Amino acid sequence: MSETELNDGEEGIFDGCFYVWVDVTKKYMSGNKEKNFNDYEKIKKRN
Amino acid sequence: MELEESITQFRSFDGNQLDLFDVKPEKYGATVMVVSEIWGLTEFIKSFSRRLAREGYRVIAPNLYSRPEDREILTEEKIMDTMRPMWSLPPDKRRDPESIKKIMENLNEDGKKIFTLISEKRLEMEKRMLSDLESLYRLQKKDNEKIGIVGFCMGGGLAFQLSTELEFDASAIFYGASPRNIEDMKNIRGALLCIYAGEDSGINATIKDVAEMVSKYKLNFEMKMYPGTYHAFFNDTGMSYNKDASEDAWERLLFFYRRNLQ
Incomplete structure (x- = not known):
């Protein structure tokens, strides 16, 4: 198993993914576009 | 099939x-x-x-x-809830201790646990x-x-x-x-x-x-x-x-x- 440590400020797989999703959810859900996660498809079918 | x-x-x-x-x-x-x-x-x-x-x-x-310690914490909903407060943080502040402290203050207990995994325990989570x-x-x-x-x-x-x-x-x-x-x-x-x-x-x-x-x-x-x-x-x-x-x-x-x- 890789023994490489993370340097300060360096992103790993787990936190890197978290922050990618912060950007995705901000894009689709912030402001008046607020929707619950995975409700997108239900809303699309209802409209 | x-x-x-x-x-x-x-x-x-x-x-x-x-x-x-x-x-x-x-x-x-x-x-x-x-x-x-x-x-x-x-x-x-x-x-x-x-x-x-x-x-x-x-x-x-x-x-x-x-x-057992993760089941009730690391759920889709709770991870999402932990992401919401991060929307106000620009990318260059993600590791800034003062910015993180402010975010943590507004999280509930589960959110704090998740955020700890994302931040100080991030390499531990990855290796695990x-x-x-x-x-x-x-x-x-x-x-x-x-x-x-x-x-x-x-x-x-x-x-x-x-x-x-x-x-x-x-x-x-x-x-x-x-x-x-x-x-x-x-x-x-x-x-x-x-x-x-x-x-x-x-x-x-x-x-x-x-x-x-x-x-x-x-x-x-x-x-x-x-x-x-x-x-x-x-x-x-x-x-x-x-x-x-x-x-x-x-x-x-x-x-x-x-x-x-x-």
Whole structure:
């Protein structure tokens, strides 16, 4: 198993993914576009 | 095609029993491990696994969040709730102690636990998940049977990293981070398929490094970029789902596995 440590400020797989999703959810859900996660498809079918 | 489906458990490196979603047809040729997005073992992962099993594979998807202390904390909803306060934080403040302190003050207890995993324990989490996947691999790998892996987002990064450490016959990475030590790619023995979303700048920043390693070590490599799509475009339950790109990626995945797992 890789023994490489993370340097300060360096992103790993787990936190890197978290922050990618912060950007995705901000894009689709912030402001008046607020929707619950995975409700997108239900809303699309209802409209 | 009739499928047999179950949720069993497997013993991981630290003695914990983790849940394993296992779906297979009556006859199958190879096994494929599915590594989930940060949301864990969701309906998307289960439906994708069933879909792949119908093509003649045994498909196993571990729940990397099924330790007793994680089950009630690392849920899709709670992870999402922890993300919301981060919207106000610009990327250059993500590691700033003062900014993090302010965010933490406004989180509930579960949010604080999740955020601690994201920040100070992030490498520990990564190593733990890789070790869980390695344990599963060693339990499932049979000498006379091919094994593949596919990962989405966080799962893509984990699958990519794992492919530099263990021998898979075919590894498919959907918008996943490249290995941090990019030279580790020299250890990849099987075939590699990388799928990228055009508007996924963070993930795509290291494609050039991947290409350099592919050329340097003459890897068996395929890549497809889908212009105009966003991160997680393949998840048909999610916000950035793109039907056309997903259908194309699905066909490429099947072709890739047919050539390398059969």
